[in-house]
Amino acid sequence: MVLWFSLAILTGLAVLALLWPLSRTRVAADEADDSVFYTQELADIERDAERGLIGPAEAEAARAEAARRLIASRRRQGGEGETSASPNRARWAALAVLIAIPAIALPLYLRIASPDLPDQPLASRETAPEGVQDAVAQIERHLAKNPNDGRGYEVVAPVYMEMGRFDDAVRALSEAARLLGPSASRFSALGQARVAQSGGVVTAEARADFERALSLDANDLRARYFIAMAAEQDGNNAKALDAYRTLAAQIDPSSPIGQAVAAKIAELLPKSEAGSVVAALPKDDQTKMIRAMVAGLAQKLESNPADADGWMRLIRSYVVLGEPSQAEAALTKARAAFATNADVLRRINDEARNLKLGAAP
C-alpha cells in the first residue's frame, strides 16, 4: 500500500513539474543576444592592439570582420521572428503529458516489476541461528590455523550445505577426502554438494564422484540415488526407473531417501510403462500409436491447461517426433497457461532451452 502511494506521488510530482512551464503565461523575453559575444570580441581586439600583439593593419581587419559578423547575427535574429505561445497547443501538450506519463509507466512497470516483493536487506532476514554461525566461524578460524585437520572439514561441510554455501561445502569435502583418505560416504557427499552447487544437475564431475563412491561400496545409497537421477536427466527413463526400483526394494520407504525414491518412481512410471507397451509393437504401429497418444495428451491439455508436467511431456514428444513447429506452438501455449506462475515458467523455459526451442520472450 505504502509502495503504491509512493509511486502515485512520484508520478504526480513528475507530471506537475512537466506541466509547470506550460502554465506560465509570460512569454519569455530571455532570448539570448549574440551581440554581447561580438562586442566582447571587439574589446579583445582593441586590447591586443594596444599591447602591440597585433599590428594596426591586422587590428583594423579583425575589427571589420567582427563587425560584419555582429551585423549578420543581428539580421539573422530579426529574420527568425518572434516566438509564439498558442494556448491551444499548450492544452494539447498538457493532455499528452497527463495521458502519456501514466499510460507508459504503469503498464510497463506492472509487466516487468515485482511490486509485491518487499526489500530484503540481509541484516533483517532470518539467518542461521547465531550459535551455528559462531560455531562455523570458530571452526573456520581453527581450520585457517590447522589447514590439515580433515576431521574439521568433514564436520563443517554439512553445516555449509544447510546454509546453502555449496561452494564452501564442495571445497571442505574435497579437503576432507584428500586428508582423511577415500571413502564411499565422503565421495557421495562430495557429489551431492556438487549437484547442489550446479542447481540440481548431476554434472560429469559429480557423476565421477558417485562412481568412485560406488567402486568403494556398491551399496552406497546416496550414490545410487544420484546415479539413477543422472540416467533420468540423460533422458533414459527406463534405466532410471529400474535403478530407482532396485533402490526402493532395499530401503525403508518412510526414510527421507525412501520417500524421494518413491516420488521419483511415481513420476517416471507412466512415461516408461507406456513406453514398454509401445516398444512391443511393430515399427509402423508404434509410430501410429505414439502419435495417437500425443494427440490425446494435446487434447487433454487443451481442456485442462494447468498441467505443467503434461505440457513438458507434450513438447518433448513433438521434438522426438521431429515436429519442431508443433513443439514451438505447444511451448507458446504452455507459457501462456503459466504466464503468472514464475516458478513453472522458469521450468518450462529451462526445458525449452534444453530442447533448443525458441528463447523466452
Add this chain to the structure above:
Amino acid sequence: MIVELGHYALVLALAVSLIGTALPLWGVKTNDAALMRMAPSASLVLFGLVALSYAALTKAYLDSDFSVLNVIENSHSAKPLMYRISGVWSNHEGSMLLWVLILALFSGLLAWFGRGMPQRLFAAVLAVQSSITAAFVLFLLVASNPFTRVAPAPMEGRGLNPLLQDPGLAIHPPLLYVGYVGCSVAFSFAIGALITGRIDAAWARFVRPWTLVAWCFLTLGIAMGSYWAYYELGWGGWWFWDPVENASLMPWLVATALIHSTVVMEKRDALKVWTILLSILTFSLSLVGTFLVRSGVLTSVHAFAVDPERGLFILGILILFIGGSLTLFAWRAPLLKQGGIFAPVSREGALVLNNLFLAAATAAVFIGTLYPLALEALTGAKISVGAPFFDATFLPLMLPLAFILPFGQALAWKRGDLLGVSQRLATALGLSILITIIIYAATWGGPVLAPLGIGLGFWLIFGSIADIGLRAKGHGVALSVALRRAVGLPLSIWGSTLAHMGVGVSMIGVACTAWGVEKIVEMKPGETVQVGRFDVKLEGAGLRNGPDYRENFARFIVIDGGRVVGALEPGKRIFTGRTMPTSEAALLTRGLGQVYASVGDVNPQGQIAARLYWKPWVLFIWIGAVIMALGGFLSVLDRRARIAAAVKARLPRAVPAE
C-alpha cells in the same frame, strides 16, 4: 519497497524522456515558447528520477539485498563497503545505469546553466539529450534490467569479479563514463544546430566548455584505465592496443580535434560543417566504444557482459543515432551558412593540420580495432592486429603532429609569419636538440629512437613555455611587466599551454620505457636477481587471508647500492565468492621510476616464477595525462569559456591579450 521505487523511477524516466523529446521538438518546429520551456523542466525531472533509481540500487548493494538478481550476481556479504558501492557499476546492468545517470546529470547541468542560450537551440539540444536517455533507459528496462528480483532470495551472493575488486576499478569507469557521456552534449549541440539551421561563433562558445569537460574526464579515465591494467593485470605494460583501450582512445582523439576546431569556429567563424561532423563523430565513437565493451563482441577481460540480445539492442541504438545523425547531417549541413576562407600559414591553418592528423590517427585506430572483428564476423577467421600495426600507422601520424604543435601554437590568427615564429622558437628548438644530443652521447649503443622521443617531449614543453613568454613580453617590455602580464593571461592560454606540456611529459615517459629492464626468472628463497641498478632478493613465500580472499604471496627485498630500499609483496589471490585466481603485482616507486614484480606459480622444485621489471621514469606517462587534464580544467574555468550566463554578464574591465 525502496528497490521497487527505484525500479518505478526508471520506468517513469522512460516516459518523461519520451515526453521531453517530443514536446520541445514540437515547440522548436512551431516556435512555441511554452513548449520549448518544457525541455529544461523535463531534463531536471529526468535527472531526479534516474538519481533516485541509482540510489535505490546502491542501497540494495549496501544492504546486501539478495532479492535483487544483480546484487546476488555481483556482491557478497563479506565485501568491504567501498566495493559494495563500486560493485554497483562494476557489472553490466549497473554500469549502464551509471551511464544513464551521468547522461541525465549532463542534461540537468545543461538545463540549469544553459538558460542564457538562444531558446530554440536550447530546447533542441535538451530534446536530443532526452532522446538519447530514452533509448538507453529502454535498453536497461528491456535487455539489462538491474532491478530484476528473485524469490526466494538466496542467503549469499556470488561476489564481484575479483579482477575488478580494486580501487582502480572503483574510479576508472565513472571517470571514463563522464568522458564518454560528456561527448553526448557536443553531439546534441550539433544536432540542435542542424535542426534549428543556425550555427555561428556563439554556438562554438556554448559548446566548448562541455566538450572540454568531457575531454578532461576522458583523459583522466584513459590514464586511470591504463594504470589499472599496468598494475592489476600483471603484464607489465602500460598500453596494449587492446580493443577496449582503443575504444576509449578513438573518442579521445576526435574530441581532441573537436576542442581545437571549436576554437577556429569561435575565432574565425570557419570550419562549421567540419566541427558539426566532429561533434557527431565524437559521440558516435563513444557509442561504438560502449557497444564494443558492453555487447561482449570482444573476448577480453573487460567484456564481462556476454549476451547477443544486448549486443543487438546496443547495435540498434548505434544505428539509430549514428545513422540518423549522419543522415540529418547530409541533409542539413549544406544549408548551413559557410564561414570565411583563410590562409594556410596561420593559427587556423595549423589547427586544420592538427585536425587532419588526429582524424587520420583515429581512422588508423578504427581500422586496427574493427577490421579483425569485421573479418571474424564475415569469414570466421581470427586475426589479431597488435602493436606492430599501430606502431606503423599511429606513431608516424603522432610524431609530426607533436613536432609542428609549438609552431601552430605560436602562429597568429589570420595571417601568420612562419619565419618570424621559427625565429622566436629558435631557443626552445635549440635546447631540445641539445638535450637529444646529450642523451645520445650518454646512452650510446642504447635505443635509437627513444632519445628522439625525449627530445620531442622537451620541444613540446619548451615550445609551450616560449609561447607564454612571448605573449607576456609582447614588443620588448621590462621583466616585471612581463611577469604581471603572464599572470594576467587568460586561463584558456595557460590551460592550452599546460595541456601541451602534458603531452610532452607523457611523451618523455613513453620514450623512457625503452630503457626498461625485464627479467623473467624462477627463483628460490634466498636467491638474488639483478634488475637494472637494483638487486632483488626473494626472501620467502607464504599464505595469508584477506577479508574475502586467500593469497599466496612472495616477499622480495629491493637493494639499491647495497642498501635495502623497500620490499615487494606480489601475490596470487583466490576470492571466496568465485574460485578464480587473480595476480596482484607489487610496485616500489623510486623517484619517478618503479620496480615492478608479479609472481606466478611455485614449481615442484620449490621455485617461484617471477617477472621483475625496472621501469625508469614510467610515472611520467600518467603524470603527463594528469597535466593535460588539468590544462583542460583550467580552460573551462576561463571566464570567457563559461556558459552563456557568463557571456551575458557585465563585460570584464581588463581582459588581457590573447
